[in-house]
Structure formats: structure tokens, C-alpha cells
Amino acid sequence: MPQLRYRSRSYKRTFKKTPGGKTVLHYKKKKPSKHVCASCGKVLHSVPRGRPYQIRKLSKTKKRPNRPFGGYLCSECSRDVFKKEARS
Numbered sequence: 001m002p003q004l005r006y007r008s009r010s011y012k013r014t015f016k017k018t019p020g021g022k023t024v025l026h027y028k029k030k031k032p033s034k035h036v037c038a039s040c041g042k043v044l045h046s047v048p049r050g051r052p053y054q055i056r057k058l059s060k061t062k063k064r065p066n067r068p069f070g071g072y073l074c075s076e077c078s079r080d081v082f083k084k085e086a087r088s
Contacts, residue, residue, distance in 0.1 A: 002027070039075040047071050 002025070003052040005011075018024055033056050035047040048055065053065060064071030069078040 035071065036073055037077055039077045040074060042074045042076075044071065044074055 002060065006027045010030065012030050014026045014028060015023050016026050029051060030047050032051065034049055035044045036042065037044055048062065063077075067078065069081065073081065
């Protein structure tokens, strides 16, 4: 019987074959959902999915796009914001 914390479906179950020929279950936390744009809700590109300990290992440029509102707004919505700022 697995430990209590592994019985919930918040863990992904993968079958691994050991060198001895046995098949064992490995439990892994699931990936978080994809990041979405704050205004239109579209999926953001170039923003990695991962648990905080995985994201922490990445360099700053790999965590989000290098532009204003990068990782918060999609490119189309950020373009609209820049146009509004320029017009006002």
C-alpha cells in the first residue's frame, strides 16, 4: 500500500522498470497549468511550465520574454497598451 500522501490524484504515477526486472511505481507532482494573458486569457508563449523549484533554476531570460509586460500580457495585448500610451 502506498503512503497516504501518494493516494491522491495530485501525483502523477509512472511505472519504472528496475535493473532487477521488477516494475515499480514512481510518484511525481503534476505540471502546473499554462500561464495565460491577464487581459484576453490567451496562452502565453515562451513562459515555461514547471514547479517553483524547477523555475528557480532557470536564468532570468528563460523565465519570461524580455519586454515590458513580458510574462503578464500576450504580445498583441501589450502592443495595444503601447499604442494607447503613445496616443495619450
